[in-house]
Amino acid sequence: MTPSPILAFCFGIGMVLLGNALEGGHLSALWQPTAALIVMGGTIGATWLASTDQEILYLFKLLPRVVVPGHPDRRKLLQKMLEVASVARRDGLLAIEAILPQVEDEFLRRGLRVLIDGTSPADLERMMELDIDITEHHGNAAGKVLETAGGYAPTVGILGAVLGLIHVMSNLTEPEKLGTGIAVAFVATIYGVGTANLIFLPLGSRVKKIIGGDVEAKAMVLAGLQVIATGANPRQVEEMLGPYVGHGHSAAAEGAAGAAQKAAA
16 A cells, blocks of 8 residues: 555655654744745746746646555556457457457557557557657656756755844844844754755655556556557457566456456367
């Protein structure tokens, strides 16, 4: 089971705050709206400037999947491709059209339509690989947006600290305020380093891993379509795609392949 990213985030923040409390720090000392405005506003502005609108929009599209764990169910994809292989071997590729409404995965459904239209395996590979490349490119670019924010945040935090120190230096005539003023100034640095290492960089890495899983699932579908196009039986399809679901022969896949073979006989 994939750990909840919300739980992981709360755990990370909680441990930092707990450590601060054990050192005698107070939560109120870390609450500085002005520092937050400088760090978050500056980071968002710099990241926006460094990214394209398309990358930012694609990132927002991916964010629900970042918050809610989940990846393409490859075992379910394998089961469906074994069913398709059984129908194609028994009745021919044109018979696949009747079961298209039962195919939930959009990439697999589109590939099957291409096969039904009589497209050659070479053209099928070129078309589907283009889709895979675009998915990977846009997904990695979206992850890079977060990593870019993680790179800018600490620097903007230092900028906020320097601005705070400038304000402190203007009040040197009141020594009793220097300690508090310096502490407040460095809160901006905490915000910058903290958001970079607890939010932006981890989320950027998570987005890239989500996209990596999508790319592997699509590569699995493409490999299955190529085998199905040759008229292979379900057992051969299962042998080819087994590594994509982390096994050579799982009991579930073996059972599905056996049932599909009986249906094709």
